[in-house]
Amino acid sequence: MADYQAPVSEISFVLNDLLDVPKLYALPDFSEASAELVDAVVEEAGKFAAQVFAPINRVGDLQHSRAVNGEVVTPDGFKEAYQLFVDNGWMSLAQDPEYGGQGLPFTVHMTASEFWNSANTSMALCPMLTAGAIDVFAAHASNELKAIYLPKLISGEWTGTMNLTESHAGSDLSNLKTKATPHDDHYLIKGQKIYITWGEHDMTDNIVHIVLAPLADAPAGVKGLSLFVVPKFLVNEDGSLGERNDVKVVSTEHKLGINASPTCVMSFGENAGAVGYMIGEPGQGLACMFTLMNHARLEVGLEGVGLSERAYQDALSYARERVQGRSPATGDSISIIGHPDVQRMLMQMKSLTDAMRALCYDASMSHDLRTHGDDEETRDYHSTRFALLTPVTKAWCTELVNEVTSLGIQVHGGMGFVEETGVAQHYRDARITSIYEGTNGIQANDLVNRKLIRDGGAGVKALMNEMTQSVESAGDFPELRDAFRAGVSELQETSNYILDNHKDSDYFEGAVAYNYLMQMGYVCGAWYHYRSALAAHKKLQSGEGDSQFYANKLLAARFYIHQMLPRAFAFGSAVRDGAGIGSELNEQSFS
Amino acid sequence: MADYQAPVSEISFVLNDLLDVPKLYALPDFSEASAELVDAVVEEAGKFAAQVFAPINRVGDLQHSRAVNGEVVTPDGFKEAYQLFVDNGWMSLAQDPEYGGQGLPFTVHMTASEFWNSANTSMALCPMLTAGAIDVFAAHASNELKAIYLPKLISGEWTGTMNLTESHAGSDLSNLKTKATPHDDHYLIKGQKIYITWGEHDMTDNIVHIVLAPLADAPAGVKGLSLFVVPKFLVNEDGSLGERNDVKVVSTEHKLGINASPTCVMSFGENAGAVGYMIGEPGQGLACMFTLMNHARLEVGLEGVGLSERAYQDALSYARERVQGRSPATGDSISIIGHPDVQRMLMQMKSLTDAMRALCYDASMSHDLRTHGDDEETRDYHSTRFALLTPVTKAWCTELVNEVTSLGIQVHGGMGFVEETGVAQHYRDARITSIYEGTNGIQANDLVNRKLIRDGGAGVKALMNEMTQSVESAGDFPELRDAFRAGVSELQETSNYILDNHKDSDYFEGAVAYNYLMQMGYVCGAWYHYRSALAAHKKLQSGEGDSQFYANKLLAARFYIHQMLPRAFAFGSAVRDGAGIGSELNEQSFS
Structure with missing residues (x-):
């Protein structure tokens, strides 16, 4: 396995040349940000990921985090690495300066988060969950709770968790058995939650559990759910840690991957009841939790990017070193990177990863603009756009990461199947991403029902107008433009087909949703690649920068549009010809 | 994880209704075979797989086979299960009666082999390697060597291995460092081989290594290679076991999957030299080894079928049991099989598995007919057809098994990622199949160069004529027929495109090969599904048998042709529009 190197030039190209992220820095809320500062942050985050998180990725996979006598022991080096992460202020990049944050755009945080995910996905999950908890506090908690918890979460001194699932029903939250009973100024929580990522560990003094549960007398169903904060240690008035709360880890799961990330069964209130404080209003628990989940969905899509990038780097490095076979042109002994089918695999990995990355950062930009845009129109536009792109980002990127990490194994041949090589870990680590934070089936249903049908196609139409404008405003590559335009038309056709026919059957939406989402993902990917080709061409013409880098951007765009985009048509056919049988x-x- | 049940009705449908395997039983060489006998064999093999091999699949994954002091210890129960396999004569189904075999068609052996692979892929590899060794002996060894080794291999009392790869070059055999030196009536072999499946174990008294190595004075390159048999224990003239040979296991690999199958580093001749006997002529080693490899390639394709079937059964069982969410039609609480996206995943698994299975058995039939067909024309026709279908079977089925086993995890949601559930093992076990026995890139190059271009497209044209005849000879399903016919035309177009343009660049063949192979696989799949629809329709009209079973065959065919076949067009576009950039x-x- 190669040493990880953060793809700093790639990031710079995507932020500055492809997406115009610097326009965010001009917004009043991001007065701290500047292109120079962001470049420096990206550079340093890349070094930190490579030097601190990457070296303990394999030991984490081998040792696992494991529950021992009610505690979770993390693998060698994790506690020290996490402490360095806190000391260097990496948790607070995009957080509110009022509580100690650095006030940078979410999109900038995402670049660093990509690097954490490439370097060590298991470790990256811990701050990701904390960031979700921060969002919940920031949006819904009382000022009193904010004052106690936000500074500690934003510094990273305490970590956060998200407690939804119970064993009898994974994605179905309408029948939770955990109960909350009012008691003095707080609530007593009793029940068991499963699949709690980083639910217990030895890296920080305290852990802040966000728990979804109905009040004891609440109506049945999701409308009876409320949200509570349940700290591992209660917090005294002076901010010091008090008693151990009545919450503990029961066990950790033995999983296919992300072995260093403890996936805990958590038990609340085995004795008197776990002390919890309500966040938001009674019965608003699920709505509040969705704040966290939307955020987390983009980050899970980004896990797909991070693991794909890592797999690509390893495969590229191996393909350059491994001498085997002969050149089809000269008959000379060559490294396997000289074989056209190896080049196909590498370019498939590369061009898919680039497309996924652009989608993640574009969706992240909309997340920044929906909250911090300088007029209501901008904020409204990007609210819709963000809502539309979220399920596509989450599901498309996490479907593709399985393919890209699998190709990473394939390039290594037999060595890829041997665990010592390290690339099988990426494949195993990746496999959860299409399941958690809402399975990809749930994302697809969200896209079709809430993002396409609910507004009669308005949001989708707006996005496709953006695509059409890209086509019309430039034309240096007529062949790429025509192929991309055909992809856009086809997506429009499929969207209309769904809008026109979805009332035919109660099962229609569910039957077409996955294929529609995949079609949209591939067309978005072509959009970014087309724009990437235009941007690279401009750079080449200007003579600025690394010409090989820009020439390769053009190659990647041509490869994607000719070899990957055809899949969009297959998914479109599966919707239109397959809705009946489905x-x-x-x-x-x-x- | 559900208990495995051999899909006996499926097999019966494929053999009898779809492919007309019974016509083999009329051939003189298969005078032992009859439809009744084959039904009984399939039934009993299914029971054996379910009762003996399946129960130790998980323990094999947990314990691994492991090297301890120069021996390999297999997981609990493996030795006893293998002994039962030998006692029941399962090794000898399709072997030569002259040496103790039962003289049934290879295609019948494949049904049993499918069951072994579903029940316990690691275990199934051991007889698979032995069968390969048997083929090498039968085709190339002297009568003296045959008399010593064939009865013991055919009974299964001894097992076989295949020693090609060395650490400096996996698929490239032109520069092997293992050497053979003549000595008295035998050769002394010295060198190290890697990736030796079941290279050492404790299940039998002797192990028969087939080793590829150059004579010490042979010319460089693959033409200098010869083939040797190197038994673990030398065999005395009376057939009893003699001295331990100078061959030993150095270590076993820690792998992503097939953990119960020991993947050994083998050392030959650390002392005086390992005693080996030449099989075939000097310099003919690779040609002789290809006998084994062709055979093994179909069996690896079949591993894809076996693991897909197993993953499907587990997913179906879980989807029926797991109550979650509400019906889109009635709003009632339902099992997840009631959700349309879960139905999509299950039908994708099912319809792909059915297509893969039909391809495997069709290729197997050609293997029977190329050797045992009753006239030269038949044998010639099926030699070409077998050669063409082999790389498609190997690579297409092993690409798809990764998708099908991944869907198996997805249907289970979070439970699928937990190893205890057992379905992650299928995903891990499957991942090697696209690598070993010639990577899928090598299969694709073989298809394009040796099977398409070398005979100017004659073999492909013959296969496509068969497809066209299927379309013309029936027409109960005009919509399916038209879609299938379009797939055939497109494949013809891509084939012609390659034939017309492959001289454009030295890199052309390698750049298009994978996508061409995948296109051919999907079109073949549509062919079998189309014929399956016709056969099922006939059964339904006649009122014979299980009408739900046949109605479901029709559904699977419609699903495949409308939702899976569109992928063939995407692969075709990737060839024709993508050859340039590739x-x-x-x-x-x-x-």
Whole structure:
């Protein structure tokens, strides 16, 4: 396995040349940001990821985080690495300066987060969950709770968790058995939660659990749910840590991957009841939790980018070193990177990763603009755009990371299947991303029902107008432009087909959703690659910068549009020709 | 994880209704075979797989086979299960009666082999390697060597291995460092081989290594290679076991999957030299080894079928049991099999598995007919057809098994990522199949260069004529027929495109090969599904048998043709529009 190197030039190209992220720095809320500062942050984050998180990725996979006598022991080096992360202020990049944050755009935080995910996905999950908890506090908690918890979470001194799932129903939250009972100024929580990422560990003094549960007398269903903060240690008035709360880890799961990230079964209130404080209003728990989940969904899409980048770097390095076979042109002995099918695999990895990355940062930009845009129109536009791009980012990137990390193994041949090489870990680590934070099936249903159908296609149409404008405003590559334009038309056609026919069957939306989402992902990818080709061409013409880098951007765009974009048509056909058979299936169809 | 049940009805449908395997039983060489006998064999093999091999699949994954002091210890129960396999004569189904075999068609052996692979892929590899060794002996060894080794291999009392790869070059055999030196009536072998499946174990008294190595004075390159048999224990003239040979296991690999199958580093001749006997002529080693490899390639494709079937059964069982969410039609609480996206995943798994299975058995039939067909024309026709279908079977099925086993995890949600559930093992076990026995890139190059271009497209044209005849000879499903016909035309177009343009660049063949192979796989799949629809329709009309089973065959065919076949067009576009950019890539294209 190669040493990880943060793709700083790639990031710079995406932020500055492809997406115009610097326009965010002009917004009043981001007065701290500047292009120079962001470059420096990206550079330093890359070094930190490579030097601190990457070296303990394999030991984390081998040792696992494991529950021992009610505590979780993290792998060698994790506690020290996390402390360095806190000391260097990496948790606070995009957080509110009022509580100690650095006030940079979310999009800038995402670049650093990409590097953490490439270097050590298991470790990256810990701050990711903390960031989610911060968002919940910031949006819904009382000022009193904010004052106690936000500074500690934003510094990273305490970490956060998210407690939704119970064993009898994973994604279905309508029938939770955990209960909260009012008691003095707080609530007593009793029940068991599963799949709690970093639910217990030895890296910080305190852990802040965000728990979804109904009040004891609440109505049944999701509308009865409220949200609570349940700290591992209670916090005294002076901010010092008090008693141990009545919450503990029961066990950790033995998983396919992300072994250093403890996935805990958590038990609340085995004795008197775990002390919790309500966040937001009674019955608003799920709505509050969605704040966290939307945020987390983009970050899970980004995990796909991070692991894909890592797999690509390892495969590229191996392909350059490994001498085997002969050149089809000269007959000379060559490194395997000289074989056209190896080049295909590498370019497939590369061009998909580039497309995924652009989608993640574009969605992140909309997240910044929906909150910090300088007029209401901008904020409204980007609210819709962010809502639309979120399920696509989460699901498309996490479907593709399985392909890219699998290709990473394939380039290594037999060595890829041997765990010592390290690339099988990326494949194992990646596999959870299409499941957690809402399975990709749930993302697809969200896209079709809430993002396409609910507003009668307005949001999708707006996005496709942006695409059409890209096509019209430039034309240096007529062949790429025509292929991309055909992809856009086809997506429009599929969108209209769904809008026109979804009332045909109760099963229609569910039957077409996945294929529609995948089609949209591939067309978005072509959009970014087309714009990337234009941007690179401009750079080449100006003679600025690294000409090989820009020439390779053009190659990647051509490869993607000619070899990957055709998949969008296949998914579109599967929607339009396949909706009938899809809607017709039932429980008896499988013998 | 559900208990495995051999898909006996499926097999019966494929053999009898879809492919007309019974016509083999009329051939003189298969006088032992009859439809009744084959039904009984399939039934019993299914029971054996379910009752003996399946129960130790998980323990094999947990314990691994491991090297201890120069021996390999297999997981609990493996030795006893293998002994039962030998006692029941399962090794000898399709072997030569002259040496103790049962003289059934290879295609019948493949049904049993599918079950072994579903039940316990690691275990199934051991007889698979032995079968390869048997083929090498049968085709190339002297009568003396045959008399010593064939009865013991055919009974399964001894097992076989295949020793090609060395650490400095995996797929490239032109520069092997292992050497063979003549000595008395035998050769002394010295060198190290890696990736030796079941290279050492404790299940049998002897292990028969087939070793590829150059004679000490042989010319460089693959033409200098010869083939040797190197038994673990030398064999006395009376057939009893003699001295331990100078061959030993150095270590076993720690792998992503197939953990119960020991993947050994083998050392030959650390002392005086390992005693080996030449098989075939000097310098003919690679040609002889290809006998084994062709055979093994179909069996690896079949591993894809076996693991896909297993993953499907587990997912279906879980989807029926797991209650979660509400019906989109009635709003009632339902099992997840009631959700259309879960139905999509299950039908994708099912329809791909069915297509893969039909391809495997169709290729196997050609293997039977190329050797045992009753006239030369038949044998010639099926020699070409087998040669063409082999790389498609190997590579297409092993690409798809990664998708199908991944969907198996996805249907389980978070539970799928937890190793205890057992379905992650299928995903891990499957990942090697696209690598070993010739990577899928090598298969694709074989298809394009040796099977398409070398005979100017004659073999491909013959296969496509068969497809066209299927379309013309029936027409109960005009919509399916038209879609299938379009797939055939497109494949013809891509084939012609390659034939017309492959001289454009030295890199052309390698750049298009993978996408061409995948296109051919999907079109073949549509062919089998189209015929399956016709066969099922006939059964439904006749009122014979299980009408739900046949109705579901129709559903699977419609699903495949409308939702999976569109992928063939995407791969075809990637060949025709992507050949240019593919051929243009070079070592500098990746920054």
